[in-house]
Amino acid sequence: MATALSYDPVSSPPVATSGNEVVRVLVVDDDPAYRHLCKRYLSRNDETTYEVVTVANAADAYEQCEKSDFDCILIDYVLPDLMGTQVIRNLGLRMPKEIPPTIIMTAGSGEIAATDAVRAGATDFLSKGVVSAESLARAINNAVEKGRLKQSVNKHGRDLQDANKQLQAKNDEIQRFYQSVSHEVKTPLAAAREFVAIVLDGVAGPVTDEQKEILQYALESCDQITSHFNDLVEMTRLDAAKITMKKTLGSLDSVVTRCLASMASAVKAKELNLITEIETPLPMLHIDSNRVIQVLSNLLGNAIKYTDPGGQITLDISHRTSKRAVQISVTDTGCGIPEKDLPQVFGRLYQVGNTGDELMGAGLGLGLTIAKEIVALHDGEIWAESELGTGSSFVFSLPVAQSIFSEPEIHQ
Amino acid sequence: MKTVLLVEDDKKITLAIGIRLKSMGYEVATAADAVSAVAQARKCKPDVVLLDINLPGGDGFLVAERLQSLMQTSATPIIFITASKQEGLKKRAMELGAVAFLEKPFDATQLADAIEMSLYAPSSFGDEAMQTAQ
Numbered sequence: 001m002a003t004a005l006s007y008d009p010v011s012s013p014p015v016a017t018s019g020n021e022v023v024r025v026l027v028v029d030d031d032p033a034y035r036h037l038c039k040r041y042l043s044r045n046d047e048t049t050y051e052v053v054t055v056a057n058a059a060d061a062y063e064q065c066e067k068s069d070f071d072c073i074l075i076d077y078v079l080p081d082l083m084g085t086q087v088i089r090n091l092g093l094r095m096p097k098e099i100p101p102t103i104i105m106t107a108g109s110g111e112i113a114a115t116d117a118v119r120a121g122a123t124d125f126l127s128k129g130v131v132s133a134e135s136l137a138r139a140i141n142n143a144v145e146k147g148r149l150k151q152s153v154n155k156h157g158r159d160l161q162d163a164n165k166q167l168q169a170k171n172d173e174i175q176r177f178y179q180s181v182s183h184e185v186k187t188p189l190a191a192a193r194e195f196v197a198i199v200l201d202g203v204a205g206p207v208t209d210e211q212k213e214i215l216q217y218a219l220e221s222c223d224q225i226t227s228h229f230n231d232l233v234e235m236t237r238l239d240a241a242k243i244t245m246k247k248t249l250g251s252l253d254s255v256v257t258r259c260l261a262s263m264a265s266a267v268k269a270k271e272l273n274l275i276t277e278i279e280t281p282l283p284m285l286h287i288d289s290n291r292v293i294q295v296l297s298n299l300l301g302n303a304i305k306y307t308d309p310g311g312q313i314t315l316d317i318s319h320r321t322s323k324r325a326v327q328i329s330v331t332d333t334g335c336g337i338p339e340k341d342l343p344q345v346f347g348r349l350y351q352v353g354n355t356g357d358e359l360m361g362a363g364l365g366l367g368l369t370i371a372k373e374i375v376a377l378h379d380g381e382i383w384a385e386s387e388l389g390t391g392s393s394f395v396f397s398l399p400v401a402q403s404i405f406s407e408p409e410i411h412q
Numbered sequence: 413m414k415t416v417l418l419v420e421d422d423k424k425i426t427l428a429i430g431i432r433l434k435s436m437g438y439e440v441a442t443a444a445d446a447v448s449a450v451a452q453a454r455k456c457k458p459d460v461v462l463l464d465i466n467l468p469g470g471d472g473f474l475v476a477e478r479l480q481s482l483m484q485t486s487a488t489p490i491i492f493i494t495a496s497k498q499e500g501l502k503k504r505a506m507e508l509g510a511v512a513f514l515e516k517p518f519d520a521t522q523l524a525d526a527i528e529m530s531l532y533a534p535s536s537f538g539d540e541a542m543q544t545a546q
Contacts (some may be wrong), residue, residue, distance in 0.1 A: 179496065183466060186495035187422050190517035194428035197520055203435040226517055230497065290499060 023144060024069065027054040028061045028087065029076040029105070033348065035126065038074065041133035046166070048137065058087045062094060070100050071147070072140050074126075077106035077113050085120035100152075101147035103139055105131075123147065182233050187224070195221040231367060238373045245288045245377055249401055251281055252317060252326065254290055256257040259296045260315075266304050279319055282326055288403040289373045295382075296328065298367040299394045303332035306392075320397065325380065327393040336388040345384050346372040371396070414531060415439040418459035419449040419475065420493070421467055425516075429462070432520055439525070446470035450478050453485050460511075460530045461485075464496040466502060476508050489530035493518070 026037045035054040053070070055061050058079060059394045063069075073091075075084040084104050091099045101123035106113040110127070119127040123143040126136070158211045199213040207215070227353035231271055256278065303313045311333040320327050337345060346368045375382040386392035416438045421424045426442055433440045441448040441456045446469040453461065461479065465472040472492055479485040492505045495516040505513045512526035 040472060179498070182497075183495045186516055190495065191422065191424035191428050193517045193519075194425070194432065198431050198435070201435075201520065202430060222517065233497070408521065 011077070022049045022051055023140065024051045025053070025140060026061065026064055026073045026237045027052060027068045028056075028074065029054070029077070030056050030080050030085070031076070032056070034056045034076070034105075038136065041131075041136050042140075044133050048141065050137075050140070058082060058090065061087060062091070064093060065095060065099075071144050072402055073100055073102045074140075075104055075115070075122075077104050077110075083116075084229050085122070088120045088122055098151070101143035103143055145373070165408050178233055178236050182229075185229060188230075189222060189225060193219065193226075196222065231370065234370050235373075238370060238377075245291065247286050247288050247378075249284050249286055250289060251284055252287075252292070252328070255287075255292050255296060256315070256317070258293055258301060262297065263300050263304065266301075267313070268302060270307070270311075272304060272307060272311045273310075275312065275314045276316075277314065278317040282317065282319055283400045285326060285398050287378060287398060288374075292305040292378070292398070293373050295371040295396060296330075297331040298371045299396075301331050302367065303334065303392075306334040307332045307335065311391075319400075323397065327395060327397045329393055331391060331393040333391040336390055337384065337386040337392055338388060339386070340388060342384055346382065368394075413437065413439050414459040415441060415456060416527065417441045417443065417449070417453055417456065417461045419443045419452075419461065419467065419472065420464040421445060422464075425464075429523070432523065433527075436520075436524060436527075444468075446472075446475050449475045450482075453479055453488070455481065457484060458488060460527055461488055461490045462527075463490055463492050464503075465492055465496070473504060473508060476510070480508070491526050491530060 025038075025042065027035055027036050029038075035056070039052050039054065042052050053064055055064055058081065061073075061075075065073075075087050077084045079087065088099070088102050088104075091102075102121075103124045103126055104113065104117035104120075104122045105126045105128050107128050110125075115124045123146055124139055126139055131139075196215055196218045199207060200212060200219060256276075260274075260276070263274075300313070302314070307313060313333075314329075314331040316327075316329045316331065318327055319325075372382050375398070378398050380396055380398045382394070382396035384392060384394050414437075416433050418426060418429055418433070418440060420442070421444045424446075426444070430442065432442050439450055441458060445454040445488050446467045449461075449463070449467070461476075463472040463475060472494075473492065476492075478489070479488060487516065489511040490508070491512045491514060492501075492510050493514045493516060494501060496514070502513050511530040513520055514526060
């Protein structure tokens with residue numbers, strides 16, 4: 001029983017095309033006997049209706065393809081003026097869209113022909129000597145089915161690309177929206193704050209002590225709005241940052257320097273003792289420096305805020321070789337956090353309990369939630385340890401940059 | 413008496429900062445868009461320019477570049493103000509040689525410090541200036 005030789009290692013079972021379908025086939029062969037044979041074989045088929053067009057040379061083949069669409073093209077391996085594989089290549093260049101599935105037919109047996117056919121992009125390859133009506137139909141049906149599958153996959157790919165483009169555009173639109181809203185909110189907020197400050201400072205006339213106190217509350221409310229609004233906008237930006245975070249290879253040195261510099265005056269103002277224990281050398285990390293600064297600043301800021309004057313803050317950075325990560329911890333001697341609250345400390349709704357100072361404001365805000373997002377985007381971990389009355393320790397880890405060298409450490 | 417040119421498109425902010433600056437003893441000139449900002453600067457030759465980055469008709473950076481290219485205003489210190497937390501704005505401000513960069517809302521002390529620094533120590537451009545202005 002003749003079978004079609006397929007180059008596909010996973011041989012696909014023959015697929016019957018549905019009864020009503022018309023499969024248009026183009027046969028390109030200079031041998032009139034073979035052209036006639038193909039026509040005869042395919043007209044005999046009960047399951048499928050084949051519309052067969054035959055041509056004797058490449059030029060006619062091109063003309064036919066321009067005139068109408070075919071579901072499958074059978075091409076003789078050796079034509080008078082050029083190779084069948086060349087015809088396939090030419091069709092690929094000439095036709096505006098993808099060419100239909102092609103089957104190379106050869107008179108000989110043929111590893112060379114088969115390899116050639118594959119290289120030229122033919123869908124299948126047939127040995128003329130052993131072909132029958134059934135095997136011919138089967139080969140054509142298989143090729144048509146393969147062609148349809150390929151089209152479907154390509155379309156899917158294009159659809160995905162389009163969807164992605166739309167998402168990007170939507171994302172940009174949302175970002176612009178948030179920028180705009182941010183500006184619209186912060187501008188009158190800044191104005192309101194300044195007007196309150198102007199009256200409070202006596203610039204608009206004398207103010208009584210009671211009025212001063214009231215205006216001071218108004219001022220602090222303004223500052224709280226600003227802080228929370230900034231956090232809110234930051235959270236929305238972080239969703240976009242999942243696509244736009246800029247990680248580069250770098251060390252924590254500049255991150256630490258910049259953080260400590262910006263915190264210096266606050267530390268001094270509260271007469272806190274800031275100790276740094278930084279291991280050297282530290283390995284290189286793959287980080288978005290600005291974001292990591294954000295995290296560290298947030299932790300240091302909290303430590304400063306929740307530690308009483310005269311207290312101590314320790315910044316500890318070490319290389320955890322076993323975990324292939326650098327660990328950064330900020331420890332304070334503040335009031336601590338109740339154990340039952342520890343798991344929720346990074347959540348959006350967490351609020352510190354009674355701090356005794358009502359004016360301190362509503363809790364830790366979104367800072368820790370943002371910090372957690374950023375650390376997660378770096379594939380790191382963040383957690384808190386605390387003892388009521390003794391202090392708290394906020395720790396996060398950042399994975400060491402993967403490099404082809406086994407020893408990733410670089411001496412500072 | 414020293415003159416401050418305040419370039420800001422929001423009327424209320426202009427009013428608030430204007431009152432504050434006058435109470436500090438400065439003469440105040442105002443402009444509400446990029447084009448009139450440059451015109452005003454050439455007319456009243458301010459001692460320092462307080463420049464909002466978001467302006468109709470071109471942003472604050474363009475105004476700064478223009479002022480720096482004109483002989484009468486090329487040495488005038490510039491303080492940028494903005495409501496936006498966009499990264500890169502501060503960097504660009506620094507690159508243009510701004511004396512300071514203030515984020516709204518800022519308080520009177522920050523403003524006073526920034527202006528004092530630009531009037532009396534204009535050579536202290538750069539990173540330190542940026543830090544203290546925060």
